[in-house]
Amino acid sequence: MLRLYLTCIRNTLEAAMCLQNFPCQEVERHNKPEVELKTSPELLLNSVVICRNEAEKCLIETSINSLRISLKVKQADELENILTKKFLRFLSMRAEAFQVLRRKPVQGYDISFLITNYHCEEMQKQRLIDFIVQFMEDIDKEISELKLSVNTRGRLVATEFLKQFI
Amino acid sequence: MILLQSPSKYLLQILTTRLENLDKGVELDSYWIEFNDVRYHVQASMKNPNLLFLSVSLPPPPPETVSFGGLPPGAIEAIKAAYGVVAQILDPPRDGFSLTLKLNLSKLPPDEEHKHGVLTKIASVREVVLGAPLRVFLKQLASRTVASDIDKVVALVHRPMESFFLIPQVEKVTVVFPMRFKDSIDILLATSFLKEFVDARRTAGLNNAPPCSWSPSPPPELKGAPPEALSSNAGFVSFVIFPRHVEGRKLDRTVWSLSTFHAYVSYHVKCSEGFMHTRMRRRVESLIQALDGAKPDYEKAVKATQNRSFKRLSLKDGRSSLKSFS
Numbered sequence: 304m305l306r307l308y309l310t311c312i313r314n315t316l317e318a319a320m321c322l323q324n325f326p327c328q329e330v331e332r333h334n335k336p337e338v339e340l341k342t343s344p345e346l347l348l349n350s351v352v353i354c355r356n357e358a359e360k361c362l363i364e365t366s367i368n369s370l371r372i373s374l375k376v377k378q379a380d381e382l383e384n385i386l387t388k389k390f391l392r393f394l395s396m397r398a399e400a401f402q403v404l405r406r407k408p409v410q411g412y413d414i415s416f417l418i419t420n421y422h423c424e425e426m427q428k429q430r431l432i433d434f435i436v437q438f439m440e441d442i443d444k445e446i447s448e449l450k451l452s453v454n455t456r457g458r459l460v461a462t463e464f465l466k467q468f469i
Numbered sequence: 470m471i472l473l474q475s476p477s478k479y480l481l482q483i484l485t486t487r488l489e490n491l492d493k494g495v496e497l498d499s500y501w502i503e504f505n506d507v508r509y510h511v512q513a514s515m516k517n518p519n520l521l522f523l524s525v526s527l528p529p530p531p532p533e534t535v536s537f538g539g540l541p542p543g544a545i546e547a548i549k550a551a552y553g554v555v556a557q558i559l560d561p562p563r564d565g566f567s568l569t570l571k572l573n574l575s576k577l578p579p580d581e582e583h584k585h586g587v588l589t590k591i592a593s594v595r596e597v598v599l600g601a602p603l604r605v606f607l608k609q610l611a612s613r614t615v616a617s618d619i620d621k622v623v624a625l626v627h628r629p630m631e632s633f634f635l636i637p638q639v640e641k642v643t644v645v646f647p648m649r650f651k652d653s654i655d656i657l658l659a660t661s662f663l664k665e666f667v668d669a670r671r672t673a674g675l676n677n678a679p680p681c682s683w684s685p686s687p688p689p690e691l692k693g694a695p696p697e698a699l700s701s702n703a704g705f706v707s708f709v710i711f712p713r714h715v716e717g718r719k720l721d722r723t724v725w726s727l728s729t730f731h732a733y734v735s736y737h738v739k740c741s742e743g744f745m746h747t748r749m750r751r752r753v754e755s756l757i758q759a760l761d762g763a764k765p766d767y768e769k770a771v772k773a774t775q776n777r778s779f780k781r782l783s784l785k786d787g788r789s790s791l792k793s794f795s
Contacts, residue, residue: 430763457665460737465678468714
């Protein structure tokens with residue numbers, strides 16, 4: 304199920320990631336990512352929502368010079384909820400190092416990317432798409448591994464404590 | 470280190486070093502603080518190298534606990550029983566401290582093993598003093614004598630302004646801990662750890678461990694306790710201690726484990742958070758590397774560093790080239 308979800312996202316990105324430089328129409332000598340402003344409808348494509356289930360989805364909004372990908376990650380219980388929030392906040396705070404990461408997620412989602420034509424000029428399109436897809440897999444993997452480490456440590460802590468009484 | 474150790478490493482080190490260097494006696498005046506707000510002060514002078522003054526300050530007790538002149542009930546007897554002639558209680562204790570002991574190192578037993586045993590016991594002064602009231606109840610359980618406080622809820626201090634509860638009975642003692650944490654992540658992690666205690670108890674091999682349970686609200690045994698002492702955000706953990714858990718040598722260990730239960734859980738919650746931070750940092754590094762791989766220059770840069778080769782020049786080469794001239 305995860306494979307299908309990721310393949311669908313990959314195909315959509317391949318189609319959407321055709322970005323070109325576009326100086327701002329409204330303000331002279333400015334160059335802004337149009338997907339963030341959304342002021343000129345002729346520069347925007349229809350946004351696409353790809354749902355894996357009720358809890359997980361991916362929103363892809365495209366414009367002539369920029370592309371925004373927002374992810375909502377599954378959070379089954381309180382612990383997963385807090386681990387996801389902690390981890391994604393950790394990543395978003397380092398958005399500058401990631402370049403394509405947005406500092407704040409779009410309303411209603413857990414994490415967002417902003418890819419501009421400049422990124423596409425610096426980096427290979429295929430590799431960039433590979434990176435986004437790998438990022439999504441890594442988030443899933445990291446949250447489950449963090450949760451597992453908490454449960455394993457809890458079991459160990461409890462067992463060692465109780466063993467003292469025997 | 471998974472379990473918290475009873476003897477304070479730092480204090481034990483000070484004592485053993487002092488003993489090894491009695492003839493080279495130096496001035497010693499050291500203050501330090503340990504978990505749950507237990508403060509220590511050690512002072513020794515060159516005039517009497519055998520004398521050492523150890524002061525301990527205990528966490529302030531909440532109103533529902535009983536204390537006699539700043540020390541928990543039973544502490545003075547416990548100190549006398551544990552240290553004998555080596556330690557003398559000074560009255561009043563030094564300013565700002567609950568207890569000051571005058572240690573006479575010349576009164577230590579002569580043979581190495583016993584000497585080290587007494588020093589370790591001195592370094593465990595925290596367990597002796599803070600754990601004294603608990604020890605009294607558990608000793609009564611071991612000898613199955615009837616205590617005066619039977620079936621009543623007793624509050625004992627374990628953290629600054631916080632207590633845990635004992636319900637002593639003839640054949641068992643129930644110990645209940647209201648668990649409180651300041652941070653919301655701590656609360657969630659601690660709750661998940663505490664639920665594991667209940668699950669772990671059920672595994673084979675731990676059948677003789679004290680039965681333990683967790684509940685989000687105060688258990689029925691705590692009916693008589695004051696409501697302000699019953700607030701908690703990570704639930705209540707109860708252990709039922711039977712005589713087999715406190716017979717002989719197990720008594721000291723049980724006293725220490727129960728006295729420091731909250732500190733133990735708190736310590737592991739913090740370790741867990743530290744571990745998660747390390748993992749997240751590592752994951753961030755690997756993701757950034759993957760992103761760098763998307764840049765075409767990255768590959769060229771990697772190839773360039775791999776193709777470079779260096780020839781190590783040495784003095785011999787220089788000399789040999791000189792020789793060819795002469």
